[in-house]
Amino acid sequence: MSQEGYDKLVAELHHMEHVELPQVRDAISEARDKGDLSENFEYHAAKREQARLLGRIRFKQRVLENARVIDMSRLNADNVQLLSKVEITNLANNNRMTYMIVSPHEANIREKKISIKSPIAQALLGKKVGDEVSVRVPAGMLKLRIESIEL
Numbered sequence: 001m002s003q004e005g006y007d008k009l010v011a012e013l014h015h016m017e018h019v020e021l022p023q024v025r026d027a028i029s030e031a032r033d034k035g036d037l038s039e040n041f042e043y044h045a046a047k048r049e050q051a052r053l054l055g056r057i058r059f060k061q062r063v064l065e066n067a068r069v070i071d072m073s074r075l076n077a078d079n080v081q082l083l084s085k086v087e088i089t090n091l092a093n094n095n096r097m098t099y100m101i102v103s104p105h106e107a108n109i110r111e112k113k114i115s116i117k118s119p120i121a122q123a124l125l126g127k128k129v130g131d132e133v134s135v136r137v138p139a140g141m142l143k144l145r146i147e148s149i150e151l
Contacts, residue, residue, distance in 0.1 A: 002083055005106035006069050013060045016053060024050045063105055077149045080124040082116055085150040088124070091132070091143040101125075120144070
């Protein structure tokens with residue numbers, strides 16, 4: 001994963017542990033003070049939120065434990081690989097698109113970052129500038145040509 005993605009995950013985890021979790025614990029405490037817990041909707045809702053948040057925290061911790069930050073200086077732009085920025089042309093309509101291939105945890109289509117596990121990224125991996133690839137996507141088959149590769 002990229003250093004930027006790693007830092008973002010660390011910040012999210014810190015926010016969940018030091019901001020969101022104390023808020024949920026306060027909500028549980030407030031609801032508990034209202035009396036009978038068997039019919040206390042606020043208490044049960046806060047407990048569900050706490051369980052959901054603790055699950056997300058554990059998931060992020062596992063991701064960070066197994067994450068490896070890639071040294072960008074060791075990569076080259078000869079072929080498509082993780083953290084490559086690839087400009088491609090859809091040969092059916094000559095529409096040009098630029099995407100960065102990232103780890104699944106960093107993928108965000110609004111930022112034009114696609115997961116290395118996506119069909120398009122899988123088809124592009126290892127290819128060079130000028131290569132054409134065919135990709136099966138939910139909408140059918142796409143024929144793409146690689147115009148440029150950057151890091």
